[in-house]
Amino acid sequence: MRVVVVGGTGNISLGVVKALLEFGHEVTVYNRGTTDLRGEGLADEALPHGVRVLRGDRNDRAAFEATMRGERFDAAVDMICFDAADAESDLRAFPEVEHFVNISSVATLGGEPAELPMAAASPRRPGDAYALGKAAADEVFAAAHARGELPLTVFMPAQTWGRQPRILRQLGFESTWIDRIRRGLPILVAHDGQLIWSHCHADDAGVGIAAAVGRPGCVGQTYIITRFELATWRDYHEQIASAVGRPAVFVDAPADLLIGAWPEGTGLLARESRWNRIYDLSPIRRDIPEFQPKIALAEAAPEMIRRLDARGLIPDARSDPAEDRIIASLDRLGKELAPEAPVA
Numbered sequence: 001m002r003v004v005v006v007g008g009t010g011n012i013s014l015g016v017v018k019a020l021l022e023f024g025h026e027v028t029v030y031n032r033g034t035t036d037l038r039g040e041g042l043a044d045e046a047l048p049h050g051v052r053v054l055r056g057d058r059n060d061r062a063a064f065e066a067t068m069r070g071e072r073f074d075a076a077v078d079m080i081c082f083d084a085a086d087a088e089s090d091l092r093a094f095p096e097v098e099h100f101v102n103i104s105s106v107a108t109l110g111g112e113p114a115e116l117p118m119a120a121a122s123p124r125r126p127g128d129a130y131a132l133g134k135a136a137a138d139e140v141f142a143a144a145h146a147r148g149e150l151p152l153t154v155f156m157p158a159q160t161w162g163r164q165p166r167i168l169r170q171l172g173f174e175s176t177w178i179d180r181i182r183r184g185l186p187i188l189v190a191h192d193g194q195l196i197w198s199h200c201h202a203d204d205a206g207v208g209i210a211a212a213v214g215r216p217g218c219v220g221q222t223y224i225i226t227r228f229e230l231a232t233w234r235d236y237h238e239q240i241a242s243a244v245g246r247p248a249v250f251v252d253a254p255a256d257l258l259i260g261a262w263p264e265g266t267g268l269l270a271r272e273s274r275w276n277r278i279y280d281l282s283p284i285r286r287d288i289p290e291f292q293p294k295i296a297l298a299e300a301a302p303e304m305i306r307r308l309d310a311r312g313l314i315p316d317a318r319s320d321p322a323e324d325r326i327i328a329s330l331d332r333l334g335k336e337l338a339p340e341a342p343v344a
């Protein structure tokens with residue numbers, strides 16, 4: 001098929017593009033040309049040969065829609081649809097594609113799970129601006145599909161890593177914790193790091209997404225996409241620590257205490273990672289057998305860390321004393337709070 005990928009050169013995007021080529025599609029990407037994978041330390045990760053490039057900003061709606069309508073694509077994959085306005089623009093840009101694939105997010109399911117495992121059909125409870133925007137876009141596409149106007153497939157990735165400019169942790173999105181491990185400093189975790197977190201390499205996710213393109217059985221379906229293996233936060237942190245070459249030293253503290261004492265460092269904990277994140281992957285297993293995630297975090301981590309170091313993106317832990325301060329005051333803070341309730 002002639003497939004256009006809106007985006008195409010970033011984290012998950014590049015995985016999708018590489019896999020689409022492997023599946024024999026003709027691939028065009030549409031992006032601004034500001035992401036330079038070679039410049040970002042991914043020396044071997046330029047856009048593969050054979051990919052056609054269209055330059056433009058999807059926020060320049062008129063130009064984006066005119067460019068897309070001037071082409072003849074059989075399928076479109078939008079990697080970077082973030083709100084209802086983006087989705088409505090896609091409807092105008094791709095009025096006649098045989099297959100449209102949108103990349104949503106498990107963030108639309110919200111924080112505390114309504115049920116476990118969380119499924120694509122679980123209640124949507126978006127809790128922040130990002131999730132609200134993604135959920136609103138999903139609604140626009142679902143309505144068009146229900147009207148018979150859009151042959152739609154939706155993917156909801158959980159955390160998908162590989163080429164991102166940071167490596168998150170249970171508490172939040174900053175990469176300083178990697179320098180703490182390097183220096184032998186302890187890192188804070190909640191629930192003793194025993195909660196389940198689901199994550200996946202961008203190239204593995206790319207195969208799953210690309211394999212759906214043009215598959216009639218995938219039309220009308222929504223798939224959560226992440227690794228099949230269940231892993232705890234302890235596993236996650238230890239896999240990164242193994243790449244750093246130092247053991248991770250954990251200090252456990254109640255989630256409420258951490259969120260109250262360190263709001264700027266606990267964004268992910270407050271939003272998602274204070275609960276088990278277990279997903280129903282039976283739909284993707286059923287319909288997309290090509291999706292067989294195989295890249296372990298420990299395997300990819302050395303390259304991810306090398307790349308962040310090369311770009312100076314792992315802050316020096318000594319410049320941020322907040323975590324040491326909280327660890328030092330845990331005894332006092334802990335007495336002010338009841339013990340942590342068990343999580344389902």
Ligand SMILES: NC(=O)c1ccc[n+]([C@@H]2O[C@H](COP(=O)([O-])OP(=O)(O)OC[C@H]3O[C@@H](n4cnc5c(N)ncnc54)[C@H](OP(=O)(O)O)[C@@H]3O)[C@@H](O)[C@H]2O)c1
Pocket residue numbers: 006007008009010011012013014030031032033034035036056057058059079080081103104105106107156157158159160161
């Ligand atoms: N990564 C995760 O953990 C995760 C989890 C859940 C859901 N998701 C969803 O997965 C999707 C992909 O996320 P990702 O972080 O991996 O991103 P990505 O696929 O790396 O997307 C970035 C791509 O979009 C292009 N781009 C960005 N802004 C653009 C614009 N205004 N106009 C045209 N092209 C533009 C970039 O190239 P230029 O900069 O050159 O334009 C690049 O090719 C997103 O929808 C995200 O919400 C990701």
